[in-house]
Amino acid sequence: MDSIIDTFHVDLKLLIAQAVNFAIVFVALYYLAFKPLAKTMQNRSQKIADGLKNAEVIAQKLEQSKAEQKTIIKQAKQEANQLLQQAQNEANERKDQMIAKAKEEIGQIITTAKAKIQQEKAVILKELKAEVADLVVLTTAQLLKEKIDPKKDKDIINQLIK
Amino acid sequence: MKHSVKQYALALYEVTADQKKATIPDLVKNFLNLLIKNNDLAKLNDIIKAFTDTWQKANGQLSAQLITKQPVTAEVLKNITAYVKTQTDCQNIDWQQSTDPTILGGLLIKYRDQVIDGTIKNNLLRLKDKLVN
Helix, strand or coil: CHHHHHHHCCCHHHHHHHHHHHHHHHHHHHHHHHHHHHHHHHHHHHHHHHHHHHHHHHHHHHHHHHHHHHHHHHHHHHHHHHHHHHHHHHHHHHHHHHHHHHHHHHHHHHHHHHHHHHHHHHHHHHHHHHHHHHHHHHHHHHHHHHHCCHHHHHHHHHHHCC | CCCCHHHHHHHHHHHHCCCCHHHHHHHHHHHHHHHHHCCCHHHHHHHHHHHHHHHHHHCCEEEEEEEECCCCCHHHHHHHHHHHHHHHCCCEEEEEEEECHHHCCEEEEEECCEEEEEEHHHHHHHHHHHHHC
């Protein structure tokens, strides 16, 4: 043993000192570098695992959300169609009502116009009759004025008191 | 109490009907006093007219108005008088004759509140009414 030590010029004290140094460095490195690094790595791994897990959850939720979205869109389309149909029905009903009202109003206007025309016609006819009557009476009076002589007048009087 | 014209006329007639001429002025005077007392003097003209009608009716007399286109002959007037006598039962008719060329012919008789309109003008007016209505 001593020969080996001598052969290789091993200084036992130095070796022990180096061993102690190594141990100190090792311990220092262990506590100051390896342990935080390991903790950091572990945290990182945990974060990655959590991230993957979250990604899966998000993916599931996304799928769920897509399905819900489809359902909502489908419902919305159905509701929109219902609303559209209802609006169409209401519009048709309103259109029918407006047409009926317009027809009624037109009917009233026609009736009023007919009545007015009849009234105007009656007035015109009455005026015409009055004018004709005036003309007849005036003409007859003119003729009688010339035609009735004393003899005819006497005959008329005798006829009246018969 | 208020009295009608007819009541006054009838009362005056009944008071004066069988009286002698000499008493009538006093009766008329009393009657006028009554009218003044009753404040009915404004009715006097109507009372006189109503009294005349009553008097004439009672005595078979009638005042009548005759309107013709031209004056009527005595013969025609006789016929008219006979006609009016049948309508009124009056024997003495006092005619007030007048002419109106606008009646064109026929005759118009007015007596008391009656009007007999047999004029050509009236017939033409009736014809006009028929034509218009």
